[in-house]
Amino acid sequence: MKRISSIVTAAALCASATLSFAQGDKPKLDERLTAAKNVIDEIMGTPDKGIPQSILAGASCVVVIPSFKKGAFVVGAQYGQGVSTCRTPQGWSAPVFVQLAGGSFGFQIGGQATDLVLVAMNQQGLQDMLKNKFKIGGDAAASAGPVGRNAQAGTDWKLNAEFLTYSRSKGLFAGIDLDGTVLSQNQDDTRSMYGANVPFEVVLGGKTPVPDTARPFVRTVAKYFVVSKENH
Template sequence: MRKFAGLVCTMALAASSLAAFGEADKAKLDERLLSARDVINEVMATPDKGIPQSILAGASCVVVIPSFKKGAFIAGAQYGQGVATCRTPNGWSSPVFVQLAGGSFGFQIGGQSTDLVLVAMNQNGLQDMLKSKFKIGGDAAAAAGPVGRNAQAGTDWKLNAEFLTYSRSKGLFAGIDLDGTVLSQNADDTRTFYGADVPFQTVLHGDKVVPTEAKPFVRTVAKYFVVSRDNQ
């Protein structure tokens, strides 16, 4: 009987520990969403140095990978973790969680924190987001995005680029070449956030209600999209 009671206690403690770890992981994801919201707000706080309105107005998806450092990439062989949302007929979708790995980045010198923003410009970009992973510049055409209220890209991105890519470091925001990096779905984080396995397609097509914790990020993306559309 004592052995049975001890086993029950052990199982209860294990379950309690798992729940605590789950709550801690969920809290980290909530924080990542808030950081992504802050990145968008800070980038767009100065329109003359932010993402051009014409690009925001035509965006199919937005990916934000906030505040990662060179050291984390070198030690963990993984550059960064982020979140993504896509435009649907009923507004912007609930977010999914993604990760970016590989490549070589000149802006890593000195180990400064760097925020990344990737903007999918067409339905091909959306379809790439639904894949388990894809290589930027290989599987998906990409270009360094132009900056400024009415800036125009130096290439014919409207015809060819599926993604426009940006970086923000030490207050400076500019287009960046991310060719060779791999963007992949983070199914574990998405499962932790929603409490169950939810296909990326279900979420990004708008078939999942936006959780309370995700609303600040999604509403911020939607706000700038609407403003851009109104100013076209």
């Protein structure tokens, strides 16, 4: 009987610690959502140097990996943490927390951390986003995205690229080669936000309500990534 009581007590303590940890993580996640919103606002605040309208209108999913401060990424290990949302028939989905790791490039240019934006451009890109983990350039074809309001991209990205990739550092916004990096769901952060380990595809499929603290980010994506009738 004592043993059962001890097990129950230990389980309760473990659950309490987990809940405490999740609650303690929440401010960090809220900060990441705010940073991701700001990245989109700042990029689109200069349309002549931002993402072309045709790409905004055709996007299936958007991933934003903001840099919180100088030296935020560990070279050779986990490069960055970010958030993702996908277009659904009801609007843009609640966000999933993601991490980007691997690759042979550095995110830091002269010690300055870099913001990253990945845009899924077709149904295959969307399906790849719904996987729990995939390699960019392997599981999902990617190209450095064109920049500027009137940018005329080649036909390769229209025909082949499932993802268009961008970087911003020291005010410079341009396409970037992210081949070899692995994008995956951050399950711990997802659990902290939603209270359970909700599957990637459930959230991005629009089956999870958007948390209050995530609404500014989702609304900002919806504001810019609109489907234009002129482009369809």
